[in-house]
Amino acid sequence: MRKINPKDFxxxxxxxxxxxxxxxxLTLIRTHQPVSRAELARLMETNRANITFLVNELLEEKLVxxxxxxxxxxxxxxPTFLYLNSQKxxxxxxxxxxxxxxxxxxxxxxxxxxxxxNFPTALEPDKFVQSLGHEVRKALSxxxxxxxxxxxxxxxxxxxxxxxxxxxxxxxxxWKNVNLLEPxxxxxxxxxxxxxxxxxxxxxxxxxxxxxxxxxxxxxxxVSVSDGVGVGVVINGxxxxxxxxxxxxxxxxxxxxxGPPCSxxxxxxxxxxxxxxxxxxxxxxxxxxxxxxQSVDIADFTIEDLIIRARSNDSKALTALHSTARYLGLxxxxxxxxxxxxxxxxxxxxxxxxxxxxxxVRDAIKERALTGDLGRISIGIVPAGEYPRLRGAAALVTAxxxxxxxxx
Amino acid sequence: MRKINPKDFxxxxxxxxxxxxxxxxLTLIRTHQPVSRAELARLMETNRANITFLVNELLEEKLVxxxxxxxxxxxxxxPTFLYLNSQKxxxxxxxxxxxxxxxxxxxxxxxxxxxxxNFPTALEPDKFVQSLGHEVRKALSxxxxxxxxxxxxxxxxxxxxxxxxxxxxxxxxxWKNVNLLEPxxxxxxxxxxxxxxxxxxxxxxxxxxxxxxxxxxxxxxxVSVSDGVGVGVVINGxxxxxxxxxxxxxxxxxxxxxGPPCSxxxxxxxxxxxxxxxxxxxxxxxxxxxxxxQSVDIADFTIEDLIIRARSNDSKALTALHSTARYLGLxxxxxxxxxxxxxxxxxxxxxxxxxxxxxxVRDAIKERALTGDLGRISIGIVPAGEYPRLRGAAALVTAxxxxxxxxx
DNA sequence: CGCATTTGTTAAAACATCTAACAAATTAGG
DNA sequence: CCTAATTTGTTAGATGTTTTAACAAATGCG
Numbered sequence: 001m002r003k004i005n006p007k008d009f010x011x012x013x014x015x016x017x018x019x020x021x022x023x024x025x026l027t028l029i030r031t032h033q034p035v036s037r038a039e040l041a042r043l044m045e046t047n048r049a050n051i052t053f054l055v056n057e058l059l060e061e062k063l064v065x066x067x068x069x070x071x072x073x074x075x076x077x078x079p080t081f082l083y084l085n086s087q088k089x090x091x092x093x094x095x096x097x098x099x100x101x102x103x104x105x106x107x108x109x110x111x112x113x114x115x116x117x118n119f120p121t122a123l124e125p126d127k128f129v130q131s132l133g134h135e136v137r138k139a140l141s142x143x144x145x146x147x148x149x150x151x152x153x154x155x156x157x158x159x160x161x162x163x164x165x166x167x168x169x170x171x172x173x174x175w176k177n178v179n180l181l182e183p184x185x186x187x188x189x190x191x192x193x194x195x196x197x198x199x200x201x202x203x204x205x206x207x208x209x210x211x212x213x214x215x216x217x218x219x220x221x222x223v224s225v226s227d228g229v230g231v232g233v234v235i236n237g238x239x240x241x242x243x244x245x246x247x248x249x250x251x252x253x254x255x256x257x258x259g260p261p262c263s264x265x266x267x268x269x270x271x272x273x274x275x276x277x278x279x280x281x282x283x284x285x286x287x288x289x290x291x292x293x294q295s296v297d298i299a300d301f302t303i304e305d306l307i308i309r310a311r312s313n314d315s316k317a318l319t320a321l322h323s324t325a326r327y328l329g330l331x332x333x334x335x336x337x338x339x340x341x342x343x344x345x346x347x348x349x350x351x352x353x354x355x356x357x358x359x360x361v362r363d364a365i366k367e368r369a370l371t372g373d374l375g376r377i378s379i380g381i382v383p384a385g386e387y388p389r390l391r392g393a394a395a396l397v398t399a400x401x402x403x404x405x406x407x408x
Numbered sequence: 409m410r411k412i413n414p415k416d417f418x419x420x421x422x423x424x425x426x427x428x429x430x431x432x433x434l435t436l437i438r439t440h441q442p443v444s445r446a447e448l449a450r451l452m453e454t455n456r457a458n459i460t461f462l463v464n465e466l467l468e469e470k471l472v473x474x475x476x477x478x479x480x481x482x483x484x485x486x487p488t489f490l491y492l493n494s495q496k497x498x499x500x501x502x503x504x505x506x507x508x509x510x511x512x513x514x515x516x517x518x519x520x521x522x523x524x525x526n527f528p529t530a531l532e533p534d535k536f537v538q539s540l541g542h543e544v545r546k547a548l549s550x551x552x553x554x555x556x557x558x559x560x561x562x563x564x565x566x567x568x569x570x571x572x573x574x575x576x577x578x579x580x581x582x583w584k585n586v587n588l589l590e591p592x593x594x595x596x597x598x599x600x601x602x603x604x605x606x607x608x609x610x611x612x613x614x615x616x617x618x619x620x621x622x623x624x625x626x627x628x629x630x631v632s633v634s635d636g637v638g639v640g641v642v643i644n645g646x647x648x649x650x651x652x653x654x655x656x657x658x659x660x661x662x663x664x665x666x667g668p669p670c671s672x673x674x675x676x677x678x679x680x681x682x683x684x685x686x687x688x689x690x691x692x693x694x695x696x697x698x699x700x701x702q703s704v705d706i707a708d709f710t711i712e713d714l715i716i717r718a719r720s721n722d723s724k725a726l727t728a729l730h731s732t733a734r735y736l737g738l739x740x741x742x743x744x745x746x747x748x749x750x751x752x753x754x755x756x757x758x759x760x761x762x763x764x765x766x767x768x769v770r771d772a773i774k775e776r777a778l779t780g781d782l783g784r785i786s787i788g789i790v791p792a793g794e795y796p797r798l799r800g801a802a803a804l805v806t807a808x809x810x811x812x813x814x815x816x
Numbered sequence: 817c818g819c820a821t822t823t824g825t826t827a828a829a830a831c832a833t834c835t836a837a838c839a840a841a842t843t844a845g846g
Numbered sequence: 847c848c849t850a851a852t853t854t855g856t857t858a859g860a861t862g863t864t865t866t867a868a869c870a871a872a873t874g875c876g
Contacts, residue, residue, distance in 0.1 A: 001811040003615050003645035004435040005626045011452055012428040014833045014862055017420035020816045021864090024419060027412040038823050044419055047865065052825060076822025077872035159779070168779065207411050218413045219651060235643060237411035242748020243627060244781050249745040252778055256664040256676070257738055266776045268664070330665055337657040338746060340650020368674045370660055371567070371576065373652050403409040404816040408428045422831055422864045429833090446854050455834060460856060484853025485841035 002408075010406050018054070019405045021046075025054045026402055029064055029082050030109070031210050036070060036079030055082065063401065084109050089150035092136055093393035095198075096121060096156050098172040098227065101128075103135060104390040105143050108150055110208065110398040114143030116390065125178050133187040151192030153396030154180070155201040155389045157228065162245045165195050171263055172227055194396035199224055199248055200239050201392025203232025206345050206382070208395045208402075217342045221335055222388070223250075225328070225348035228263070229271040233339055237404070250335050255327060270334075273327035276303040276349060283320035307353040324350070325357035329364025336365065336374050347382040354381050410816075418814050426462070427813045429454075433462045434810055437472055437490050438517070439618055444478060444487030463490065471809065492517050497558035500544055501801035503606075504529060504564050506580040506635065509536075511543060512798040513551045516558055518616065518806040522551030524798065531582055537591040544596075559600030561804030562588070563609040563797045565636065570653045573603050579671055580635055602804035607632055607656055608647050609800030611640025614753050614790070616803045616810075625750045629743055630796070631658075633736070633756035636671070637679040641747055645812070658743050663735060678742075681735035684711040684757060691728035715761045732758070733765035737772025744773065744782050755790040762789050 021044075028043050029035055037055055041048045058064040065085040069078040086107040095102040102118045119135050122128040140147065158170025165181020167173075184193050196204075203222035218237040224230040229251030233240040240247045251271040252264050259268025260278070272278055283306055310317035332344060350357070361379075369375035382388050429452075436451050437443055445463055449456045466472040473493040477486040494515040503510040510526045527543050530536040548555070566578025573589020575581075592601050604612075611630035626645040632638040637659030641648040648655045659679040660672050667676025668686070680686055691714055718725035740752060758765070769787075777783035790796050 001646065001808055003626060003807070003810070004432055004812045005645055006435050006439040006624050009432050009435070011432060011454055012425035012833085014425075016428070017422075017424050017832085017863060020420040020424070024412055024417050024816060027414050027417070031414040036823075046419060047867095048824060049826080049866080050864065053864090074822075075820065075872095075874040077824075079823060216414050218411060235648060236646070237413055238409065238644070240643060240747070243750045244748055244779065246779060246782065247746065247748035249748075249778055252745050252776070253661060253742040254663060254738075254776070256662070256666065257776075258664060264778060330662075334661040337660050338655065339648070340652055340655035340657075342651045368660070368662070368665075370657055370672060371652070371654060374654065399411070400409055402411070404412045407815050408432060408812040420864085425832060425863085444854075455836095456855060457835080457857080458833065461833090482853075483843040483851060485855075487854060 004408055009408060012407065016405070016407060018057075020407065021050070022054050022057060023402065023404055025051065026058060026063060026084075029058075030084055030402060031216065033083050034067060034070070034081035036081055038079055040082070086111060090140075090144050090147040091150050091394050091397035092140070092152040093390045093397075094132065094136075094152060094154045095387075095389040095393060096128075096154060096173065098157070101132065101135075102387075102390060103132075103139050104387065104394065105139055106394040106398065108398060108401075110391065110394045114139070116387065121173070123174055125175065125180060126183060129180075129183040129187050132184075136188075149188075149191050151194065151397035152184070152188065153201070153393035154184075154193070154195045155198045155393040156180075156195060157198050157226075157230065159246050159249075160195045160197050162194075162196060162241065165193065167195070168246075192397065194393075196392070196396055197230065197232070197245075197248075198389050198392070199230030199251075200232040200241075201396065202230065202345070202347055202382075202388040203234050203392070204239060204395045204399065205388045205392035206380075207234050207237065208399045209391070219339075219342045220345060221339055221341045221343075222345045222347065222382075223332070223335070224388070225274055225346065225350045226276060228275055231335070233341070235339075250331065250338075253331070253334055255330055270327070270331035274324050274331065274350075279303060279320055279324045279350075280306060282323055283317055303349045304352065307349075307356075310353065310356060318356070321353055321357055322360050325360035326364045328357070329361040330368055332361065333365045333368035336377055337368070337370050340374065341377070343378045343380055345380045345382050345388075347384070347388050349384065351381045351383055412816055417816060420815065424813070424815060426465075428815065429458070430462050430465060431810065431812055433459065434466060434471060437466075438492055438810060439624065441491050442475060442478070442489035444489055446487055448490070494519060498548075498552050498555040499558050499802050499805035500548070500560040501798045501805075502540065502544075502560060502562045503795075503797040503801060504536075504562060504581065506565070509540065509543075510795075510798060511540075511547050512795065512802065513547055514802045514806065516806060516809075518799065518802045522547070524795065529581070533583065533586050533588060534591060537588075537595050541595040557596075557599050559602065559805035560592070560596065561609070561801035562592075562601070562603045563606045563801040564588075564603060565606050565634075565638065567654050567657075568603045568605050570602075570604060570649065573601065575603070576654075600805065602801075604800070604804055605638065605640070605653075605656075606797050606800070607638030607659075608640040608649075609804065610638065610753070610755055610790070610796040611642045611800070612647060612803045612807065613796045613800035614788075615642050615645065616807045617799070627747075627750045628753060629747055629749045629751075630753045630755065630790075631740070631743070632796070633682055633754065633758045634684060636683055639743070641749070643747075658739065658746075661739070661742055663738055678735070678739035682732050682739065682758075687711060687728055687732045687758075688714060690731055691725055711757045712760065715757075715764075718761065718764060726764070729761055729765055730768050733768035734772045736765070737769040738776055740769065741773045741776035741782075744785055745776070745778050748782065749785070751786045751788055753788045753790050753796075755792070755796050757792065759789045759791055 037051045041051045067081045067083045086109045089108045091106045093104040100118045101121045104116045105113045157172045159168040167175045167178045220234050222232045231248045231250040233248045252269040254268040256268040260272045262269035262272035306317050310321050366375040445459045449459045475489045475491045494517045497516045499514045501512040508526045509529045512524045513521045565580045567576040575583045575586045628642050630640045639656045639658040641656045660677040662676040664676040668680045670677035670680035714725050718729050774783040
C-alpha cells in the first residue's frame with residue numbers, strides 16, 4: 001500500500017501501459033535469455049500478439065536482438081530466441097579509492113570488456129580528473145576503439161549528492177563539498193555521469209546481477225568492511241536514499257556510545273569496532289602490551305597479513321579476528337532488526353577469512369536478533385575478485401534502461 | 409530507479425492507465441477538497457475531458473460526491489465542487505494495550521464518529537475477542553446504528569504477521585504466536601480485518617493525515633515512547649515491512665551492548681534507556697540511593713507524575729528526564745544516520761514534557777548526526793490527545809482506497 | 817504426404833488518452 | 847438590458863493501446 005505523493009506524482013499517458021510492459025518484457029528477456037516470444041507470452045501471462053508489438057519495438061531500439069532458432073524435441077515451428085543486445089554502447093566504471101583508482105570498461109549490459117586498469121589517485125580534484133581523462137581514453141582506445149560511450153559511473157568512498165554531483169564528505173580522500181561533476185563534464189563532454197556512494201553502489205551491483213540460481217531478491221543490504229564501513233540498503237528493488245542521499249550509514253550507528261573514538265568524531269560507532277584499522281589496532285594493541293618484538297613495519301601490515309597469520313595459528317591474530325567477528329555480528333543484528341532484509345551481502349578484505357569468522361558472526365547475530373527467523377538470515381559473501389564496487393559503478397549507467405518507469 | 413521483480417511483477421492492462429489516473433485524481437480531491445473539475449485538470453496538468461471521465465467513474469463508485477457551486481469573483485461559469493464521499497461506510501479502529509483496549513468508530517475517510525470508548529483488556533485471546541465483540545456492537549449501535557462496517561483495524565503492541573493475522577510476540581500482552589484473525593472473523597463475520605504493529609500504524613496515521621499546512625511528506629519515521637519503544641518507518645510513501653514484517657525495530661538497536669538489560673533479553677537496547685519504566689527506575693534508583701522517604705507507592709507512580717514533579721522543581725525528576733532526553737536523542741541520531749527521513753514524529757507520554765527535554769534531545773542528535781543537515785532534522789510532536797494509534801488503526805481500513813495501484 | 821502442434825503475425829474489436837470544438841453559465845461593461 | 851469575454855464542463859472524433867480471434871509459417875510424427 002503506497003501513498004501517492006500529491007506534490008510529485010506522474011500521470012499515466014497513452015504510452016504508459018506500453019512503457020510498463022516493455023520494461024517487464026525487457027526484464028524477463030534479461031533474466032531468462034535465451035527466450036522466445038511465445039515463452040515470453042507465457043511468462044507474462046499475456047497473448048503472443050502483444051509480445052510481437054513489444055518485441056518489435058525493443059528490436060527497433062536495439063535493446064534486444066534475435067538469435068539462432070531454438071531446437072525443441074517436439075512438433076511445431078521452432079522458436080526464434082531473443083537476447084539482450086550488448087553491442088549498442090559502452091559504459092565506463094570508475095572506483096575511486098584512497099590510494100589507487102580503478103577503471104573497468106563494460107558493454108551496455110554491464111559485462112566486463114578487457115582488463116581492469118588502475119592508477120594512483122591524485123587527491124587534488126583537478127589533477128585527479130586530468131589523470132583520469134588520460135587513463136580512460138587510453139583504456140578505451142585499447143579495449144573498444146571507436147565505441148560510443150553511453151555513460152560513466154563513479155563510486156566514491158563517502159557521502160555523495162547523487163543529483164548535483166557534489167562529494168559532500170569523503171574522509172579517505174580528504175574531499176569535502178567538492179563538485180566533481182562539473183570538471184568531469186568538461187573533461188569528457190556531454191555523456192551521462194553518475195556519482196554514488198560505494199556502499200549504495202555495491203548494493204546496486206547485487207540487485208542487478210542475474211544469479212545463476214535465478215534468485216531475485218529485491219530487499220537486501222550490502223555491508224562493505226574496509227578502511228571504513230559502507231552500507232547500502234535496497235528496499236523493494238530501490239536504493240534507500242533518504243532526504244539528503246545519506247541514508248544507510250549504519251557504520252556510524254553505535255555499539256557503545258562510550259566506545260572507542262571513530263573517524264566521524266563520535267564514539268563507539270560500529271565502524272570503530274570492525275573496520276580494518278580497528279582490527280589491526282586491536283591486534284597490535286594486544287601484541288604491544290605483551291611487549292613482543294614486531295617483525296614487520298606496522299604501517300605496511302595489512303588485514304590480509306593478519307588473516308595469513310591467523311591461519312598459521314597466531315593466536316593473537318585469531319583473537320583479534322574473532323573479536324571483529326563478534327562485533328560484526330552484533331552490528332548486523334541491528335541492521336536485521338531495523339530493516340529485516342531477505343539477505344545480507346558482506347564485502348571487503350575480511351571476507352577472505354569468512355570460514356574463520358562465520359561461526360562467531362552467527363553467534364553474535366543470534367544473541368541480539370529479535371526472533372529466531374531473523375537470526376537465521378541468509379548471508380552472502382562477495383569476494384574482492386568480483387569487484388562489487390566497479391560492477392556497482394557500471395550498474396549506475398547500465399541499469400536505468402531496465403528499471404521500472406516511474407508511475408503514479 | 410526501481411528494479412522490476414522478475415518473479416512478482418504486474419502487467420499493465422487496458423485498465424491500468426485509468427486506474428492510475430483515477431487514484432491520482434482521488435488523492436488530489438482528498439488533499440485539495442473542495443475542488444472543481446477544472447481545477448483538478450490544472451493540478452494534474454491534463455485536459456478537462458479526461459477529468460470528466462475519471463470523475464464520473466468516481467461518482468458512480470460513490471467515492472466522491474458533488475457539492476455546492478463555488479463562488480469565484482471572476483467571470484465565467486461557476487464550478488461545481490467535488491468532495492470525498494464519507495457517507496459510504498464505517499471503519500472500526502481498535503487499539504489493544506496492556507491494561508485497556510480502546511475503540512474508535514470512523515467514517516470511510518477516517519474521521520472520528522462519536523466518543524472513544526475503552527474497556528479492560530482480557531489477556532486470554534478468547535475472552536478478549538468475546539468482550540471486544542460486545543463493546544464494538546454496543547458502540548456501533550449507539551454511534552452509527554445500521555451502518556455498513558467496511559472493515560476493522562487492530563493495533564497491537566508487538567510483532568504481527570500482517571498477512572496471516574498472527575500475533576508473533578507481544579510481551580505486554582503475554583501473547584506469542586496467537587492467531588487473532590480467526591476468532592475475530594468468527595466473531596465479526598465476513599468483514600476486512602487488518603492487524604498491525606503499533607509503531608507501523610502510528611507512522612501510517614501521520615502519512616495519511618492531511619495536514620493543514622499542506623505538507624505531504626512521504627519519508628518519515630514515527631517513534632512511540634511508552635512501556636516499550638515502537639518505531640514505524642515510511643519510505644517513499646510505503647511502510648517498511650521487511651521479509652518477516654518485523655522491520656523498524658530500532659527500539660532494540662543498542663546504545664551500548666553492555667548497557668542495562670532489556671525486556672527482549674539483550675543488553676543496552678535503546679528501549680532499555682528511554683522507555684517509561686527505564687526513566688522511572690532511573691528516578692527511583694537515584695532517589696533510593698539517597699535514602700529519601702517515598703511519599704507515594706512506586707507501583708502507581710507514572711511518567712506523568714514524574715513530569716509533574718519535574719515541573720515543580722524536583723531536581724531529581726528533572727535529572728531523570730534530562731538523561732532520558734539525551735538517550736532519546738542519541739538513539740534518534742542512529743535512525744537519522746540510517747534512514748535520513750524528512751521528518752521524525754515522536755509520540756508517547758514523554759511528549760508532554762517536550763518543552764523540558766527538547767534542547768537535550770537536539771544536543772544529543774547533533775552530537776552523533778553525521779552532517780549538519782541531518783542534525784537539523786524536523787521533529788514533530790504527536791500528543792496522546794491526537795490518538796495516533798487509533799488513527800493508524802483506522803488508516804489500515806480507510807487508506808487502501810487511496811493507495812497507488814501496484815504496477816510493473 | 818497429411819495432420820497435429822507450436823510459433824509468430826495480422827485484422828479487427830474494445831477501450832484508453834487527447835485534441836478540438838461546443839454548450840452552459842456567469843461577469844464586466846457599455 | 848444586451849453583448850462580449852471568460853470559465854466550466856461535455857461531447858465527438860483522432861490516435862494509440864491491449865485483447866481477441868483468426869491465420870500463416872514451420873516442424874515432427876505416423
